[in-house]
Amino acid sequence: MPVIVSRRSVILAPAALISTAIPASSATKMKLSIHQVTSLAAGFQRSLEGWQKAGVKNVELTAGALDDFLKSNTLSAARHVLDDLGLTAVSCGAPNMGAIWLSGEMRSAALDNLKSQCDRFAVFGTKHIVCPTGTNKQIDANDYAAARENIREVGDIAKQFGMTVALEFTRNSPFISTLPTALKLTRDAAHPNVRPMIDTFHFWAGPSKVEDLDLIRPGEIAHVHLEDVPDEPREMLTDPSRMIPGDGTAPLAAILRKLATKGYSGALSVELFAPRFQQGDPYEVARTIRQQTERLMRQANVI
Numbered sequence: 001m002p003v004i005v006s007r008r009s010v011i012l013a014p015a016a017l018i019s020t021a022i023p024a025s026s027a028t029k030m031k032l033s034i035h036q037v038t039s040l041a042a043g044f045q046r047s048l049e050g051w052q053k054a055g056v057k058n059v060e061l062t063a064g065a066l067d068d069f070l071k072s073n074t075l076s077a078a079r080h081v082l083d084d085l086g087l088t089a090v091s092c093g094a095p096n097m098g099a100i101w102l103s104g105e106m107r108s109a110a111l112d113n114l115k116s117q118c119d120r121f122a123v124f125g126t127k128h129i130v131c132p133t134g135t136n137k138q139i140d141a142n143d144y145a146a147a148r149e150n151i152r153e154v155g156d157i158a159k160q161f162g163m164t165v166a167l168e169f170t171r172n173s174p175f176i177s178t179l180p181t182a183l184k185l186t187r188d189a190a191h192p193n194v195r196p197m198i199d200t201f202h203f204w205a206g207p208s209k210v211e212d213l214d215l216i217r218p219g220e221i222a223h224v225h226l227e228d229v230p231d232e233p234r235e236m237l238t239d240p241s242r243m244i245p246g247d248g249t250a251p252l253a254a255i256l257r258k259l260a261t262k263g264y265s266g267a268l269s270v271e272l273f274a275p276r277f278q279q280g281d282p283y284e285v286a287r288t289i290r291q292q293t294e295r296l297m298r299q300a301n302v303i
Contacts, residue, residue, distance in 0.1 A: 031268065062092070122162065
């Protein structure tokens with residue numbers, strides 16, 4: 001009698017392979033973080049207070065939330081908020097960073113923005129600034145030819161502030177939308193202050209493949225954004241589709257086990273865009289994120 005294999009089994013076969021073939025590392029541990037966009041409506045201070053109450057200790061700060069806080073407060077006061085709550089800023093991010101990777105008329109202003117953001121976020125002691133590769137520019141071979149020197153210039157700026165730029169490949173970008181391209185270009189540039197990162201939404205919902213994780217060298221990944229996705233066609237997924245880790249169908253435990261074998265021991269920053277999170281009570285949102293994400297992390301043996 002012939003063996004009948006379901007379509008779902010065929011689709012999930014690569015994920016099953018990395019789940020069963022890669023043992024969890026007993027030595028490599030990771031830490032939960034929450035990205036401030038997740039509690040966007042609460043603002044800088046109230047989001048952090050809610051998360052701390054829920055037992056979250058690590059956070060990813062955003063320029064938008066900080067800008068609003070600084071309208072009536074100082075940068076020193078913002079630092080005191082974190083210190084008083086006992087929180088660690090493991091990373092930070094700012095909008096309109098895509099042009100730092102590309103030559104052209106927008107580059108100079110983008111690099112000035114990078115310097116400004118590094119300068120103020122360094123006050124929080126954070127060592128990583130996330131810079132996505134999204135752009136509306138029409139890309140050609142010249143952009144990739146210039147990438148080595150452009151990346152090195154970005155690294156030189158970050159170095160001045162004791163920071164590392166985490167290059168975030170984004171799934172719809174015409175310039176660096178996959179993990180292999182991010183790895184190749186950062187290796188070609190070979191600047192210690194620019195390293196690739198992984199956002200599991202862009203990785204799993206984009207053109208990257210699970211086999212691409214094998215290309216990572218030990219210690220190469222700078223930072224991780226951790227989100228799940230629903231069981232829908234990947235072409236239909238948008239930022240608000242992102243789910244709390246463990247709620248969807250992405251093979252997150254297997255991905256974390258693989259990253260553990262590559263020596264990643266940094267933050268797993270949960271970045272969610274759906275209104276139910278962004279407009280929800282920061283404490284309740286963070287409590288649910290912590291419960292479900294830490295359950296996933298225990299499953300992957302990285303906590």
